[in-house]
Amino acid sequence: MTAQILDVTDDHADYMCDESRRVGHAEKITFPKSIADVREALQISIENGWPVTVQGGRTGITGGCVPDGGLILNLSRMNAMGGIDSDRMTIQPGALLADIRETIKGSGLFFPSDLTETTASIGGMVANNASGARSFKYGPVRNWIHALEVVLTNGETVRVERGVHKANDLDFKLGRLKGRLPDISHLRRCDSVKSAAGYFVKPDMDLVDLFIGAEGTLGVVTEVTINLLAEPVQLNGLTAFFASEAEAIEFVRFLRDAGWGTRPATGVGPGAVGQLPSAGVPIAIEFFDAQSLELLRRMKEENEAFADLPALNPEFHTAIYFEFDCDVPDVVIDKAGEAIDCWFAEGEHEIETLKNFRHAIPESVNMLIGERKKTIPELTKLGTDMSVPDGQLENAMRMYHEGLAEAGLEYVIFGHIGNNHVHVNIMPRSMEEYERGKALYLEWAKQVVEWGGSVSAEHGIGKIKRDFLKLMYGDDGIEEMKRLKECFDPMNLLNRGNLFIL
Numbered sequence: 358m359t360a361q362i363l364d365v366t367d368d369h370a371d372y373m374c375d376e377s378r379r380v381g382h383a384e385k386i387t388f389p390k391s392i393a394d395v396r397e398a399l400q401i402s403i404e405n406g407w408p409v410t411v412q413g414g415r416t417g418i419t420g421g422c423v424p425d426g427g428l429i430l431n432l433s434r435m436n437a438m439g440g441i442d443s444d445r446m447t448i449q450p451g452a453l454l455a456d457i458r459e460t461i462k463g464s465g466l467f468f469p470s471d472l473t474e475t476t477a478s479i480g481g482m483v484a485n486n487a488s489g490a491r492s493f494k495y496g497p498v499r500n501w502i503h504a505l506e507v508v509l510t511n512g513e514t515v516r517v518e519r520g521v522h523k524a525n526d527l528d529f530k531l532g533r534l535k536g537r538l539p540d541i542s543h544l545r546r547c548d549s550v551k552s553a554a555g556y557f558v559k560p561d562m563d564l565v566d567l568f569i570g571a572e573g574t575l576g577v578v579t580e581v582t583i584n585l586l587a588e589p590v591q592l593n594g595l596t597a598f599f600a601s602e603a604e605a606i607e608f609v610r611f612l613r614d615a616g617w618g619t620r621p622a623t624g625v626g627p628g629a630v631g632q633l634p635s636a637g638v639p640i641a642i643e644f645f646d647a648q649s650l651e652l653l654r655r656m657k658e659e660n661e662a663f664a665d666l667p668a669l670n671p672e673f674h675t676a677i678y679f680e681f682d683c684d685v686p687d688v689v690i691d692k693a694g695e696a697i698d699c700w701f702a703e704g705e706h707e708i709e710t711l712k713n714f715r716h717a718i719p720e721s722v723n724m725l726i727g728e729r730k731k732t733i734p735e736l737t738k739l740g741t742d743m744s745v746p747d748g749q750l751e752n753a754m755r756m757y758h759e760g761l762a763e764a765g766l767e768y769v770i771f772g773h774i775g776n777n778h779v780h781v782n783i784m785p786r787s788m789e790e791y792e793r794g795k796a797l798y799l800e801w802a803k804q805v806v807e808w809g810g811s812v813s814a815e816h817g818i819g820k821i822k823r824d825f826l827k828l829m830y831g832d833d834g835i836e837e838m839k840r841l842k843e844c845f846d847p848m849n850l851l852n853r854g855n856l857f858i859l
Protein backbone atom coordinates (compact mmCIF):
# COMPACT_ATOMS: atom_id res chain seq x y z
CA MET A 358 0.00 0.00 0.00
CA THR A 359 1.43 3.43 -0.94
CA ALA A 360 -1.32 5.77 0.29
CA GLN A 361 -0.76 6.54 3.95
CA ILE A 362 -4.12 6.92 5.65
CA LEU A 363 -3.86 8.61 9.04
CA ASP A 364 -6.29 8.84 11.93
CA VAL A 365 -7.45 12.41 12.42
CA THR A 366 -6.01 14.04 15.55
CA ASP A 367 -6.13 17.53 17.07
CA ASP A 368 -3.15 18.40 14.86
CA HIS A 369 -5.47 18.21 11.85
CA ALA A 370 -7.90 20.88 13.12
CA ASP A 371 -7.05 23.22 10.20
CA TYR A 372 -8.29 20.62 7.70
CA MET A 373 -11.80 20.69 9.16
CA CYS A 374 -12.65 24.09 7.64
CA ASP A 375 -12.24 26.41 4.68
CA GLU A 376 -12.61 30.18 4.38
CA SER A 377 -16.38 29.90 4.93
CA ARG A 378 -15.40 29.18 8.57
CA ARG A 379 -17.82 26.25 8.54
CA VAL A 380 -16.29 23.52 10.72
CA GLY A 381 -16.65 19.84 9.80
CA HIS A 382 -15.35 16.53 11.11
CA ALA A 383 -13.56 13.48 9.71
CA GLU A 384 -12.05 10.28 11.02
CA LYS A 385 -9.26 9.75 8.46
CA ILE A 386 -6.96 11.95 6.38
CA THR A 387 -4.49 11.25 3.56
CA PHE A 388 -2.06 13.39 1.57
CA PRO A 389 -1.55 11.52 -1.73
CA LYS A 390 1.59 12.23 -3.74
CA SER A 391 0.60 10.39 -6.92
CA ILE A 392 -2.38 9.30 -8.93
CA ALA A 393 -1.78 5.73 -7.69
CA ASP A 394 -2.20 7.03 -4.11
CA VAL A 395 -5.49 8.72 -5.07
CA ARG A 396 -6.82 5.55 -6.70
CA GLU A 397 -5.83 3.47 -3.73
CA ALA A 398 -7.36 5.87 -1.19
CA LEU A 399 -10.62 5.85 -3.17
CA GLN A 400 -10.61 2.05 -3.32
CA ILE A 401 -10.08 1.78 0.45
CA SER A 402 -12.89 4.29 1.04
CA ILE A 403 -15.26 2.31 -1.16
CA GLU A 404 -14.41 -0.91 0.69
CA ASN A 405 -15.07 0.79 4.03
CA GLY A 406 -18.00 2.92 2.89
CA TRP A 407 -16.18 6.13 3.95
CA PRO A 408 -17.37 9.39 2.43
CA VAL A 409 -14.45 11.21 0.75
CA THR A 410 -13.95 14.98 0.83
CA VAL A 411 -11.42 16.41 -1.64
CA GLN A 412 -9.31 19.40 -0.61
CA GLY A 413 -7.11 21.77 -2.59
CA GLY A 414 -5.99 25.09 -1.11
CA ARG A 415 -9.02 25.29 1.29
CA THR A 416 -9.67 28.90 0.24
CA GLY A 417 -13.25 28.09 -0.84
CA ILE A 418 -15.99 30.15 0.80
CA THR A 419 -18.95 27.81 0.47
CA GLY A 420 -17.78 24.87 2.60
CA GLY A 421 -17.19 22.62 -0.45
CA CYS A 422 -14.05 21.02 1.00
CA VAL A 423 -15.31 20.90 4.59
CA PRO A 424 -15.67 17.22 5.54
CA ASP A 425 -18.79 15.64 6.93
CA GLY A 426 -17.24 12.45 8.29
CA GLY A 427 -15.06 9.83 6.60
CA LEU A 428 -11.78 10.51 4.76
CA ILE A 429 -10.15 13.79 3.75
CA LEU A 430 -8.26 13.48 0.46
CA ASN A 431 -5.95 16.47 0.66
CA LEU A 432 -4.20 17.07 -2.66
CA SER A 433 -1.83 19.84 -1.53
CA ARG A 434 1.22 17.57 -1.99
CA MET A 435 0.31 16.73 -5.59
CA ASN A 436 1.61 20.08 -6.80
CA ALA A 437 4.17 19.31 -9.50
CA MET A 438 4.22 21.36 -12.70
CA GLY A 439 5.36 20.15 -16.10
CA GLY A 440 7.22 22.44 -18.47
CA ILE A 441 5.50 24.74 -20.95
CA ASP A 442 4.69 22.93 -24.18
CA SER A 443 4.02 25.53 -26.87
CA ASP A 444 1.10 27.44 -25.29
CA ARG A 445 0.04 24.74 -22.81
CA MET A 446 1.18 23.51 -19.45
CA THR A 447 0.19 20.33 -17.57
CA ILE A 448 0.10 20.50 -13.80
CA GLN A 449 -0.99 18.49 -10.79
CA PRO A 450 -4.18 19.62 -9.02
CA GLY A 451 -2.55 20.87 -5.81
CA ALA A 452 -0.39 23.48 -7.62
CA LEU A 453 -1.27 26.95 -6.32
CA LEU A 454 -2.17 29.84 -8.62
CA ALA A 455 0.71 31.93 -7.21
CA ASP A 456 3.21 29.14 -8.02
CA ILE A 457 1.77 28.60 -11.50
CA ARG A 458 2.24 32.32 -12.21
CA GLU A 459 5.78 32.24 -10.86
CA THR A 460 6.66 29.25 -13.05
CA ILE A 461 5.30 30.91 -16.19
CA LYS A 462 6.96 34.26 -15.45
CA GLY A 463 9.53 35.26 -18.06
CA SER A 464 8.19 32.87 -20.69
CA GLY A 465 6.31 35.58 -22.59
CA LEU A 466 3.07 33.77 -21.76
CA PHE A 467 0.49 34.16 -18.99
CA PHE A 468 -2.47 32.33 -17.47
CA PRO A 469 -5.51 34.63 -17.68
CA SER A 470 -7.30 33.38 -14.52
CA ASP A 471 -6.69 35.97 -11.81
CA LEU A 472 -8.48 35.14 -8.57
CA THR A 473 -7.91 37.61 -5.76
CA GLU A 474 -6.85 34.63 -3.62
CA THR A 475 -3.66 33.27 -5.16
CA THR A 476 -3.27 30.37 -2.70
CA ALA A 477 -6.19 28.63 -4.43
CA SER A 478 -5.13 25.39 -6.15
CA ILE A 479 -5.78 24.71 -9.82
CA GLY A 480 -7.87 21.63 -8.84
CA GLY A 481 -10.09 23.80 -6.63
CA MET A 482 -10.34 26.46 -9.33
CA VAL A 483 -11.46 23.84 -11.85
CA ALA A 484 -13.93 22.28 -9.41
CA ASN A 485 -15.52 25.71 -8.77
CA ASN A 486 -15.10 27.19 -12.27
CA ALA A 487 -13.47 30.14 -10.53
CA SER A 488 -13.14 33.63 -12.02
CA GLY A 489 -11.57 36.93 -11.03
CA ALA A 490 -11.50 40.61 -11.89
CA ARG A 491 -10.10 40.03 -15.37
CA SER A 492 -12.87 37.60 -16.24
CA PHE A 493 -14.66 40.55 -17.87
CA LYS A 494 -12.40 39.93 -20.85
CA TYR A 495 -11.04 36.44 -20.30
CA GLY A 496 -14.04 34.64 -18.81
CA PRO A 497 -13.85 32.01 -16.05
CA VAL A 498 -11.16 29.34 -15.68
CA ARG A 499 -13.27 26.99 -17.86
CA ASN A 500 -12.15 29.00 -20.89
CA TRP A 501 -8.49 28.17 -20.20
CA ILE A 502 -8.74 24.42 -19.48
CA HIS A 503 -7.72 22.19 -22.34
CA ALA A 504 -7.78 18.75 -20.71
CA LEU A 505 -8.26 16.99 -17.39
CA GLU A 506 -7.30 13.64 -15.96
CA VAL A 507 -9.95 12.43 -13.53
CA VAL A 508 -10.17 9.41 -11.22
CA LEU A 509 -13.71 8.07 -11.08
CA THR A 510 -15.21 6.12 -8.19
CA ASN A 511 -15.37 2.98 -10.37
CA GLY A 512 -11.56 2.95 -10.13
CA GLU A 513 -10.94 4.09 -13.69
CA THR A 514 -8.78 7.05 -14.67
CA VAL A 515 -10.10 8.98 -17.66
CA ARG A 516 -8.56 11.77 -19.71
CA VAL A 517 -10.97 14.27 -21.22
CA GLU A 518 -9.61 16.60 -23.86
CA ARG A 519 -11.40 19.58 -25.37
CA GLY A 520 -12.43 18.94 -28.96
CA VAL A 521 -11.71 15.20 -28.64
CA HIS A 522 -14.01 13.70 -26.02
CA LYS A 523 -17.54 14.83 -26.64
CA ALA A 524 -21.09 13.81 -25.83
CA ASN A 525 -23.21 12.50 -28.66
CA ASP A 526 -26.29 14.65 -28.21
CA LEU A 527 -26.84 13.82 -24.50
CA ASP A 528 -25.24 10.36 -24.53
CA PHE A 529 -21.73 10.02 -23.17
CA LYS A 530 -19.08 7.38 -22.67
CA LEU A 531 -16.07 7.75 -20.39
CA GLY A 532 -13.95 4.60 -20.11
CA ARG A 533 -16.39 1.88 -19.04
CA LEU A 534 -18.93 4.41 -17.83
CA LYS A 535 -21.84 5.06 -20.17
CA GLY A 536 -24.79 7.30 -19.49
CA ARG A 537 -27.13 10.04 -20.57
CA LEU A 538 -26.65 13.62 -19.48
CA PRO A 539 -29.66 15.25 -17.84
CA ASP A 540 -31.59 17.58 -20.06
CA ILE A 541 -31.57 20.60 -17.79
CA SER A 542 -30.78 23.32 -20.30
CA HIS A 543 -34.46 24.37 -20.41
CA LEU A 544 -34.41 24.80 -16.61
CA ARG A 545 -31.32 26.96 -16.76
CA ARG A 546 -32.54 30.48 -17.37
CA CYS A 547 -29.18 32.11 -16.71
CA ASP A 548 -27.26 31.26 -19.88
CA SER A 549 -26.47 34.88 -20.67
CA VAL A 550 -24.94 35.62 -17.27
CA LYS A 551 -21.76 34.64 -15.48
CA SER A 552 -22.53 31.51 -13.44
CA ALA A 553 -20.80 28.79 -11.41
CA ALA A 554 -23.99 27.21 -10.07
CA GLY A 555 -24.64 23.52 -10.71
CA TYR A 556 -23.57 21.11 -13.44
CA PHE A 557 -22.83 22.48 -16.88
CA VAL A 558 -24.68 20.27 -19.36
CA LYS A 559 -25.68 20.69 -22.99
CA PRO A 560 -26.04 18.46 -26.07
CA ASP A 561 -22.81 17.51 -27.88
CA MET A 562 -20.76 19.20 -25.16
CA ASP A 563 -17.07 18.70 -24.53
CA LEU A 564 -16.95 16.23 -21.65
CA VAL A 565 -14.13 18.18 -19.99
CA ASP A 566 -16.78 20.81 -19.19
CA LEU A 567 -18.80 18.33 -17.16
CA PHE A 568 -16.09 18.22 -14.49
CA ILE A 569 -15.43 21.98 -14.50
CA GLY A 570 -17.75 23.51 -11.90
CA ALA A 571 -18.99 20.09 -10.69
CA GLU A 572 -17.47 20.86 -7.25
CA GLY A 573 -15.68 17.51 -7.09
CA THR A 574 -18.90 15.49 -7.02
CA LEU A 575 -18.23 13.46 -10.20
CA GLY A 576 -14.53 12.57 -9.89
CA VAL A 577 -11.18 13.59 -8.44
CA VAL A 578 -9.19 15.82 -10.81
CA THR A 579 -5.60 14.55 -10.78
CA GLU A 580 -4.07 16.49 -13.66
CA VAL A 581 -4.94 19.72 -15.47
CA THR A 582 -3.72 21.00 -18.84
CA ILE A 583 -4.12 24.77 -19.08
CA ASN A 584 -3.98 27.05 -22.13
CA LEU A 585 -1.73 30.08 -21.94
CA LEU A 586 -1.89 33.39 -23.81
CA ALA A 587 0.85 35.69 -25.06
CA GLU A 588 1.64 38.18 -22.31
CA PRO A 589 0.30 41.68 -23.04
CA VAL A 590 3.07 44.14 -23.80
CA GLN A 591 1.46 46.80 -21.69
CA LEU A 592 -0.99 47.04 -18.84
CA ASN A 593 -2.84 50.19 -17.76
CA GLY A 594 -5.04 50.44 -14.69
CA LEU A 595 -7.27 53.41 -13.82
CA THR A 596 -9.51 54.27 -10.88
CA ALA A 597 -12.17 56.87 -11.62
CA PHE A 598 -14.02 58.50 -8.71
CA PHE A 599 -17.57 59.77 -9.20
CA ALA A 600 -19.91 62.01 -7.22
CA SER A 601 -22.76 59.49 -7.38
CA GLU A 602 -23.41 55.81 -8.01
CA ALA A 603 -25.65 56.64 -10.97
CA GLU A 604 -22.75 58.44 -12.72
CA ALA A 605 -20.42 55.54 -11.97
CA ILE A 606 -22.85 53.00 -13.45
CA GLU A 607 -23.35 55.16 -16.51
CA PHE A 608 -19.55 55.06 -16.95
CA VAL A 609 -19.63 51.25 -16.63
CA ARG A 610 -22.23 51.08 -19.39
CA PHE A 611 -20.05 53.32 -21.55
CA LEU A 612 -16.97 51.14 -20.90
CA ARG A 613 -18.88 47.95 -21.76
CA ASP A 614 -20.52 49.16 -24.90
CA ALA A 615 -18.24 51.78 -26.43
CA GLY A 616 -17.90 50.13 -29.81
CA TRP A 617 -15.40 47.43 -28.93
CA GLY A 618 -16.84 45.13 -31.58
CA THR A 619 -17.54 41.71 -30.10
CA ARG A 620 -18.59 41.92 -26.47
CA PRO A 621 -16.30 39.81 -24.33
CA ALA A 622 -17.45 36.35 -23.29
CA THR A 623 -19.73 36.40 -20.26
CA GLY A 624 -17.95 33.21 -19.37
CA VAL A 625 -20.96 30.94 -19.37
CA GLY A 626 -18.90 28.18 -20.84
CA PRO A 627 -18.10 26.32 -23.96
CA GLY A 628 -19.47 28.93 -26.34
CA ALA A 629 -16.66 31.17 -25.22
CA VAL A 630 -13.92 28.56 -24.83
CA GLY A 631 -10.89 28.83 -27.05
CA GLN A 632 -11.99 32.13 -28.59
CA LEU A 633 -9.37 34.77 -28.14
CA PRO A 634 -10.95 37.84 -26.56
CA SER A 635 -11.37 40.82 -28.89
CA ALA A 636 -8.52 43.31 -28.84
CA GLY A 637 -9.06 46.68 -27.22
CA VAL A 638 -11.80 45.79 -24.73
CA PRO A 639 -11.17 46.50 -21.05
CA ILE A 640 -9.82 43.48 -19.16
CA ALA A 641 -11.52 44.31 -15.88
CA ILE A 642 -14.29 46.65 -14.69
CA GLU A 643 -14.62 46.74 -10.90
CA PHE A 644 -16.91 48.66 -8.55
CA PHE A 645 -16.63 50.18 -5.06
CA ASP A 646 -19.71 51.72 -3.48
CA ALA A 647 -19.85 54.71 -1.13
CA GLN A 648 -19.79 52.43 1.95
CA SER A 649 -16.62 50.69 0.68
CA LEU A 650 -14.81 54.02 0.28
CA GLU A 651 -16.05 55.15 3.70
CA LEU A 652 -14.77 51.92 5.27
CA LEU A 653 -11.33 52.54 3.72
CA ARG A 654 -11.25 56.11 5.06
CA ARG A 655 -12.15 54.82 8.53
CA MET A 656 -9.60 51.99 8.49
CA LYS A 657 -6.82 54.34 7.33
CA GLU A 658 -7.55 56.61 10.27
CA GLU A 659 -8.08 53.96 12.93
CA ASN A 660 -5.82 51.06 12.03
CA GLU A 661 -2.02 51.11 11.64
CA ALA A 662 -2.15 48.25 9.12
CA PHE A 663 -4.01 50.50 6.66
CA ALA A 664 -1.99 53.69 7.23
CA ASP A 665 -0.40 53.46 3.76
CA LEU A 666 -3.70 53.51 1.89
CA PRO A 667 -4.00 56.60 -0.31
CA ALA A 668 -6.15 59.39 1.14
CA LEU A 669 -9.66 59.52 -0.33
CA ASN A 670 -11.13 62.93 -0.96
CA PRO A 671 -14.46 63.30 0.93
CA GLU A 672 -16.19 64.16 -2.38
CA PHE A 673 -15.43 60.69 -3.81
CA HIS A 674 -18.72 58.78 -3.61
CA THR A 675 -18.26 55.73 -5.88
CA ALA A 676 -15.20 54.35 -7.67
CA ILE A 677 -14.73 52.29 -10.83
CA TYR A 678 -11.42 50.50 -11.41
CA PHE A 679 -10.71 49.38 -14.96
CA GLU A 680 -7.78 47.91 -16.85
CA PHE A 681 -6.64 47.80 -20.47
CA ASP A 682 -3.92 45.57 -21.92
CA CYS A 683 -3.28 48.18 -24.63
CA ASP A 684 -3.24 51.98 -24.87
CA VAL A 685 -6.30 53.39 -23.13
CA PRO A 686 -8.50 54.57 -26.02
CA ASP A 687 -8.88 58.37 -26.30
CA VAL A 688 -12.68 58.14 -25.97
CA VAL A 689 -12.20 56.46 -22.60
CA ILE A 690 -9.69 59.08 -21.42
CA ASP A 691 -12.17 61.80 -22.45
CA LYS A 692 -15.08 60.13 -20.70
CA ALA A 693 -13.02 59.46 -17.54
CA GLY A 694 -12.28 63.20 -17.57
CA GLU A 695 -15.91 63.72 -16.49
CA ALA A 696 -15.14 61.97 -13.16
CA ILE A 697 -14.08 64.00 -10.09
CA ASP A 698 -10.64 62.42 -10.22
CA CYS A 699 -8.88 59.54 -11.99
CA TRP A 700 -5.79 57.70 -10.76
CA PHE A 701 -3.57 56.11 -13.37
CA ALA A 702 -1.20 53.15 -12.94
CA GLU A 703 1.13 51.78 -15.60
CA GLY A 704 2.61 48.29 -15.58
CA GLU A 705 2.19 45.35 -13.21
CA HIS A 706 4.09 47.01 -10.34
CA GLU A 707 2.03 50.22 -10.16
CA ILE A 708 -1.15 48.24 -10.72
CA GLU A 709 -0.27 46.12 -7.70
CA THR A 710 -0.57 49.28 -5.55
CA LEU A 711 -4.07 49.93 -6.90
CA LYS A 712 -4.90 46.28 -6.23
CA ASN A 713 -3.83 46.69 -2.60
CA PHE A 714 -6.47 49.38 -2.34
CA ARG A 715 -9.02 46.92 -3.74
CA HIS A 716 -7.92 44.05 -1.45
CA ALA A 717 -8.12 46.33 1.58
CA ILE A 718 -11.93 46.19 1.44
CA PRO A 719 -12.48 42.44 2.07
CA GLU A 720 -9.51 42.55 4.48
CA SER A 721 -11.18 45.34 6.47
CA VAL A 722 -14.50 43.47 6.47
CA ASN A 723 -12.81 40.30 7.79
CA MET A 724 -10.97 42.30 10.43
CA LEU A 725 -14.17 43.96 11.68
CA ILE A 726 -16.01 40.65 11.80
CA GLY A 727 -13.00 39.09 13.58
CA GLU A 728 -13.30 41.78 16.28
CA ARG A 729 -17.05 41.18 16.69
CA LYS A 730 -16.50 37.42 16.89
CA LYS A 731 -14.53 37.95 20.09
CA THR A 732 -17.81 38.74 21.85
CA ILE A 733 -20.22 36.79 19.57
CA PRO A 734 -18.26 33.71 18.38
CA GLU A 735 -21.01 32.37 16.07
CA LEU A 736 -21.16 35.63 14.05
CA THR A 737 -19.98 35.59 10.41
CA LYS A 738 -20.24 38.04 7.55
CA LEU A 739 -22.85 37.39 4.87
CA GLY A 740 -21.34 37.61 1.38
CA THR A 741 -23.34 37.42 -1.84
CA ASP A 742 -22.01 36.20 -5.19
CA MET A 743 -24.95 36.74 -7.56
CA SER A 744 -25.00 37.98 -11.15
CA VAL A 745 -27.89 39.47 -13.13
CA PRO A 746 -28.56 40.07 -16.83
CA ASP A 747 -27.30 43.39 -18.29
CA GLY A 748 -30.71 45.03 -18.22
CA GLN A 749 -31.19 44.41 -14.48
CA LEU A 750 -27.97 45.97 -13.17
CA GLU A 751 -29.51 49.22 -11.91
CA ASN A 752 -32.51 47.34 -10.47
CA ALA A 753 -30.22 44.95 -8.60
CA MET A 754 -28.16 47.80 -7.14
CA ARG A 755 -31.35 49.57 -6.05
CA MET A 756 -32.68 46.36 -4.50
CA TYR A 757 -29.47 45.90 -2.46
CA HIS A 758 -29.15 49.47 -1.21
CA GLU A 759 -32.84 49.94 -0.37
CA GLY A 760 -33.17 46.57 1.38
CA LEU A 761 -30.04 47.13 3.45
CA ALA A 762 -30.96 50.68 4.43
CA GLU A 763 -34.45 49.59 5.45
CA ALA A 764 -33.04 46.71 7.52
CA GLY A 765 -30.51 49.07 9.14
CA LEU A 766 -27.56 46.78 8.34
CA GLU A 767 -23.89 47.70 7.98
CA TYR A 768 -22.53 46.67 4.56
CA VAL A 769 -20.22 47.30 1.62
CA ILE A 770 -20.76 46.48 -2.06
CA PHE A 771 -17.82 45.88 -4.37
CA GLY A 772 -16.78 43.59 -7.20
CA HIS A 773 -17.06 42.63 -10.81
CA ILE A 774 -19.63 45.08 -12.11
CA GLY A 775 -18.47 44.53 -15.70
CA ASN A 776 -20.21 41.15 -15.47
CA ASN A 777 -23.16 42.57 -13.43
CA HIS A 778 -21.67 40.59 -10.54
CA VAL A 779 -21.08 42.46 -7.29
CA HIS A 780 -20.42 41.10 -3.82
CA VAL A 781 -22.63 42.53 -1.08
CA ASN A 782 -20.86 41.99 2.25
CA ILE A 783 -23.16 42.41 5.24
CA MET A 784 -21.37 42.93 8.56
CA PRO A 785 -23.86 42.05 11.30
CA ARG A 786 -23.36 43.49 14.77
CA SER A 787 -25.54 40.89 16.50
CA MET A 788 -27.12 37.50 15.79
CA GLU A 789 -30.43 39.29 15.35
CA GLU A 790 -28.85 41.38 12.55
CA TYR A 791 -27.31 38.23 11.11
CA GLU A 792 -30.77 36.61 10.83
CA ARG A 793 -32.19 39.79 9.29
CA GLY A 794 -29.37 39.80 6.72
CA LYS A 795 -29.95 36.13 5.91
CA ALA A 796 -33.64 36.71 5.27
CA LEU A 797 -32.80 39.63 3.00
CA TYR A 798 -30.26 37.51 1.08
CA LEU A 799 -32.92 34.85 0.45
CA GLU A 800 -35.36 37.50 -0.86
CA TRP A 801 -32.67 38.83 -3.21
CA ALA A 802 -31.82 35.33 -4.47
CA LYS A 803 -35.48 34.75 -5.39
CA GLN A 804 -35.60 38.04 -7.29
CA VAL A 805 -32.27 37.41 -9.04
CA VAL A 806 -33.49 33.99 -10.22
CA GLU A 807 -36.71 35.59 -11.46
CA TRP A 808 -34.63 38.05 -13.49
CA GLY A 809 -32.69 35.16 -15.07
CA GLY A 810 -29.57 35.71 -12.97
CA SER A 811 -27.35 33.25 -11.12
CA VAL A 812 -27.18 32.64 -7.35
CA SER A 813 -23.47 31.97 -7.68
CA ALA A 814 -21.30 33.60 -10.33
CA GLU A 815 -17.90 32.37 -9.14
CA HIS A 816 -17.75 30.87 -5.63
CA GLY A 817 -19.94 27.81 -6.25
CA ILE A 818 -22.69 26.27 -4.13
CA GLY A 819 -20.75 24.00 -1.77
CA LYS A 820 -22.68 23.06 1.34
CA ILE A 821 -23.97 26.48 2.28
CA LYS A 822 -25.92 27.57 -0.83
CA ARG A 823 -27.83 24.37 -1.65
CA ASP A 824 -31.20 26.07 -1.08
CA PHE A 825 -30.24 28.73 -3.59
CA LEU A 826 -29.39 26.11 -6.24
CA LYS A 827 -32.88 24.69 -5.75
CA LEU A 828 -34.35 28.15 -6.33
CA MET A 829 -32.54 28.24 -9.68
CA TYR A 830 -33.33 24.77 -10.99
CA GLY A 831 -36.43 23.75 -9.04
CA ASP A 832 -37.07 20.23 -7.71
CA ASP A 833 -37.06 18.74 -11.24
CA GLY A 834 -33.67 20.18 -12.12
CA ILE A 835 -32.14 19.01 -8.84
CA GLU A 836 -33.57 15.51 -9.40
CA GLU A 837 -31.95 15.44 -12.87
CA MET A 838 -28.61 16.50 -11.39
CA LYS A 839 -28.90 13.79 -8.73
CA ARG A 840 -29.37 11.18 -11.46
CA LEU A 841 -26.09 12.28 -13.06
CA LYS A 842 -24.34 12.10 -9.69
CA GLU A 843 -25.71 8.57 -9.09
CA CYS A 844 -24.39 7.45 -12.46
CA PHE A 845 -20.85 8.58 -11.56
CA ASP A 846 -20.92 7.78 -7.85
CA PRO A 847 -23.60 5.20 -6.99
CA MET A 848 -22.49 4.98 -3.34
CA ASN A 849 -22.59 8.80 -2.99
CA LEU A 850 -19.14 8.87 -1.41
CA LEU A 851 -17.46 11.72 -3.23
CA ASN A 852 -17.88 15.26 -1.83
CA ARG A 853 -21.18 14.20 -0.30
CA GLY A 854 -23.40 17.19 0.48
CA ASN A 855 -21.97 19.53 -2.17
CA LEU A 856 -24.66 21.00 -4.48
CA PHE A 857 -27.50 18.91 -2.98
CA ILE A 858 -28.24 16.18 -0.44
CA LEU A 859 -28.63 12.82 -2.15
Ligand SMILES: Cc1cc2nc3c(=O)[nH]c(=O)nc-3n(C[C@H](O)[C@H](O)[C@H](O)COP(=O)(O)OP(=O)(O)OC[C@H]3O[C@@H](n4cnc5c(N)ncnc54)[C@H](O)[C@@H]3O)c2cc1C
Binds near residue numbers: 410417421572816852
Ligand atom coordinates in the same frame (compact mmCIF):
# COMPACT_ATOMS: atom_id res chain seq x y z
C1 LIG B 1 -9.83 36.36 0.15
C2 LIG B 1 -10.45 35.47 -0.89
C3 LIG B 1 -10.59 35.93 -2.18
C4 LIG B 1 -11.17 35.12 -3.15
N1 LIG B 1 -11.26 35.59 -4.43
C5 LIG B 1 -11.84 34.84 -5.38
C6 LIG B 1 -11.95 35.32 -6.72
O1 LIG B 1 -11.48 36.40 -7.06
N2 LIG B 1 -12.57 34.53 -7.62
C7 LIG B 1 -13.07 33.29 -7.28
O2 LIG B 1 -13.63 32.62 -8.15
N3 LIG B 1 -12.96 32.81 -6.03
C8 LIG B 1 -12.35 33.54 -5.08
N4 LIG B 1 -12.24 33.05 -3.80
C9 LIG B 1 -12.76 31.70 -3.48
C10 LIG B 1 -11.75 30.55 -3.66
O3 LIG B 1 -10.42 31.02 -3.70
C11 LIG B 1 -12.08 29.76 -4.93
O4 LIG B 1 -13.35 29.15 -4.79
C12 LIG B 1 -11.06 28.68 -5.32
O5 LIG B 1 -11.43 28.14 -6.56
C13 LIG B 1 -10.95 27.54 -4.32
O6 LIG B 1 -9.77 26.79 -4.62
P1 LIG B 1 -9.09 25.87 -3.48
O7 LIG B 1 -7.93 25.18 -4.07
O8 LIG B 1 -8.84 26.65 -2.27
O9 LIG B 1 -10.25 24.81 -3.28
P2 LIG B 1 -10.84 24.20 -1.93
O10 LIG B 1 -11.42 25.29 -1.10
O11 LIG B 1 -9.85 23.31 -1.32
O12 LIG B 1 -12.02 23.35 -2.57
C14 LIG B 1 -13.05 23.97 -3.29
C15 LIG B 1 -13.91 22.88 -3.95
O13 LIG B 1 -13.15 22.20 -4.94
C16 LIG B 1 -13.12 20.78 -4.67
N5 LIG B 1 -11.81 20.33 -5.13
C17 LIG B 1 -10.60 20.84 -4.80
N6 LIG B 1 -9.64 20.19 -5.49
C18 LIG B 1 -10.25 19.24 -6.25
C19 LIG B 1 -9.80 18.25 -7.16
N7 LIG B 1 -8.50 18.11 -7.46
N8 LIG B 1 -10.70 17.42 -7.74
C20 LIG B 1 -12.04 17.55 -7.48
N9 LIG B 1 -12.52 18.48 -6.62
C21 LIG B 1 -11.63 19.31 -6.02
C22 LIG B 1 -13.33 20.70 -3.17
O14 LIG B 1 -13.81 19.44 -2.79
C23 LIG B 1 -14.35 21.81 -2.96
O15 LIG B 1 -15.63 21.36 -3.32
C24 LIG B 1 -11.65 33.82 -2.81
C25 LIG B 1 -11.48 33.34 -1.51
C26 LIG B 1 -10.90 34.15 -0.56
C27 LIG B 1 -10.72 33.62 0.83
